[in-house]
Amino acid sequence: MRRWVKAAVAATVCVALGGWFAVPYAQGWWNTLDPCDGALPSDAVRELVPDGHHVTTERTRHVERLGSMSCVILLEETELGHAWLLEADAFTRRDDQDRELMSAFSDQGFEAQSPLPDGLPGFRDRANNVVLRLPCPALGNDASGRPRTMLVNFTMSVEVHFEEPRRAPYEAAVAFANSSSKNLGCGAEPLEVPDEDRLPSSPPDPEHPRTVPLSEVTGATCGWLTEAELPRTRTWRVSVRSNGDGPTGRCDVDTPVDAYDETDAGMTFFAWYGDWSRRLVTQDGTLRDMTATARCRGEAAHFALRYAETVPGLDPRAQRNLLKRFARNETHRRDCSGLRFHW
Template sequence: MRRWVKVSVAAAVVLGVGGYVAQPYAQDWMLARDACDGVLPPDAVEQLTPEDAHLLDETSRLHGELGRYRCRLTAEGGSTGDGRLVVEAEAYTRRDDLDQQFMEIFPEEGFSPQATLPEGLPGFIDRHRLINLLLPCPSLGKDAEGRQRKLLVRTALGREANYGVPGAAYRTAVALANSASDRLGCGAEPLRAPTGGAVPRDPEDDAETVPLSEAGGTACGWMTEAGLPQDQGLRVAAGVNDAAPTGRCELTDRDGESKLSLVAWYGDWSNRLTSEHGVPRSMTATARCDGEAANFTLGRADDTPGIGEAVRRRLLKGFAEDQVRRRGCSGLRFS
């Protein structure tokens, strides 16, 4: 740590000295301490702040009656004059707000880039590189349709954040989610921050792949038994987290180009994704998981020798059955 610890000690000694608190490093310490109602890990803020900037401003807003919370921390710079983003979080507990957010994350057909979170955190990284965490809210009961109310917390990092810092972004997102749960009366079981892991700069391009023959130990290992051709250099990207509201198994060629995608969405919000322009999508499956809809579909499927319609249907069947088994779902049906 370059600044916060040294400044916190110094500031504690000289806060009474006129004018000192206006100095840049003391302001850094005070803003880091107060941002997001004081829940941000100081070392993580230090690591996520651009190297060439001091902190500029922090804001927090709680609308308990609306089930919303928002906070933001900025650093000096930026073209608009309101600073560069360091971290921002938005939290929602109302069903309409959650559905609206998921519509933004997964527009149209729903095949937006996504990446998994480490150590089973209940969420995913979306196409905007936001860390999304979705938690059940036992203290808020169920909505009018008998569904468990939930808390969605979306955490954004500045584009200049040091994404290579192991665990800093996830420690921040977890701290914000736990705090939002308390402030909005959610009552979720507190999350534990992962011990490491860096946020990918691009959820799609940075996805790790393994050769098909070596995918047996991944969350998409069932693909090794699906009768796929073994002589075309196919690789597997496993984007499955059993606690997340979405998951993905991707088949790519040796150059990383996607050849076939299988996606799962969990929650009634996803029912709109099972049709194209009002026409039911082919190659889909449905189930019931935790009292809500689950939808599985085969998306992009480029022409690849040895992967015809029969193999694709076998892949969808294997994917949906594996997901249902992992989640303890019921009522699996195929279109």
Template sequence: MAAVIVLSLAGYGGFPYAKDWWLSREVCGGALPDDAVDALSPDSGEHHLTAMEEKRVDALGSYRCELSYDRGDDVSPARVFEVTADTRRDPQEAVLWQAFGEGGWRPVSPLPDGMPGFIDESGAVQLMGECPGLGKDDDGRPRRILVRTAAGWDADRGAPDALVGVAVAAANRASEQLGCGAEPLEKTGRARSTDPGSAPVAPEKARGTPCAAFAEADLPTGTKVRIRTNSSSLVVRCELVGSDGEGGEPKADFGAWYGDWSERLINKESARLNSATARCDGESAVFNGWAEEEFGLSDRQVRALIAEFSSEQAERRDCTHLTSPASGRPDTT
């Protein structure tokens, strides 16, 4: 069954400010925080909201919600934001592959601690939640929901905290609509930026973070660690930058990806050689890394860092069947 709500409220044509107020408070079933929607909406002195759409397709396990605004005569409306959610594995994997790219190394930014997701390279917020109400899929894996919330290109993309607020509320709305039966997600802190170029820290300051494995590692002099994700995300990324790379490109990068979809990241022989794997929460996890030749880390040192990183991650997430890089053999250390 498909349920669709589309409102343009033509009767409000002579009262654009009333229409703005109504649409901003009714979008996504009225589940979104008013201040967050207002922060993302265009200046009402120049543009006005024009329509909203909410659609649920039970047979596909999908949900969509969108708010748009009028850009003027002879110009099609533009999105303020769009929410898409899916409880099926194939569509989820397609979204994740687009977010991470081949190899998994596209930039990501962290959400506040405790929130199960990340901000992708485009600035969209991605949240992965549990769906105990939907049981298990055909392969016996617990069903989950992936919710992506993206601001329109013409919306106020400088309001990351507002977008995260919309994303959390929309994820809870989607979860309810699709029968996930999970506890509502909470916004646990303020999102300061969607810019993936966050400031790196000295290695010792990485203790207690997802990048704790590098706190006491033998790294080139002056190396700093840029922490890309929080400890609850389905991806962990730790970039190493040189002493001259405060905001620049990483000289080395180490990542962990959680879920059976991650197996496709090591479909090449070169990727398999440098990868460790494990079973985490009943699904596959992949750990990998690389370093530029001039950074001063040998291939052997990179594999040793991957092993240390994967071991710390496996302990942190209570994973089993951890293998070491270049061997595929269980790590007995």
């Protein structure tokens, strides 16, 4: 009799659990218990799931000999197939990294980007995805003598960006980078999620960045602008587009023309770090005018100035002086050498 009772109870529990797991949202909870083989924190992934959706599938791929690791998390199926939540990729091979960076920066490389909080070596690209580049001391140098690195691309669906939580994207991206570094033998110093007060209060908008008066950038990555000889016929505002730790550096200088802070004239100072960036400043194999080059951490670095023709008082001499200030500030902060200008 006791055996019969135990069997009946066990069967009831199994049926109850089976019914519970059949509920889509219960399945979604179960599918986020250990996302990406533990590479992503479950709480952060659940926060990223938009309201009304649930996780149905996660796929992880790790090929150490190819220096790559990836994870894809899918939501429920729609008429167009599975909706996706996020995709995270890590690469230690140079060709893979170059491909990813060339995709983020096409043509002359002035695509929109937003800074990451200080301490995270990267940026958010024009699609608002998190891009990180870390040194890999455990992998030594490549065949060309360049220090090996690891590039992480953390891509989120458009729906996530509409209701993006404040902390979860950084928790997930940092956790994936740290896990990838360990699994791929990179040996990078573990990243930490910035404190709450250093996180942006709202999702960044690479196409419409926040600007501040020129006086407020003193000491920041673009603080050199406060001592630069900017045309005095305008009231300038600055958008700091990089944190000084990633594979790019950028300072935008604009002038508001109405209450919505839209701009009609401005300048963009851009730095790209890595041999991959040479194509951004060359034409037919020759360096373009108003650019500069240097060597930083064993790789090439390139600097350029783009400006609107409507900026008054920006003659060739003023352009050269501004580019010199920007490039010298960047190379000083990053301990670069061999700075050369191309007019």
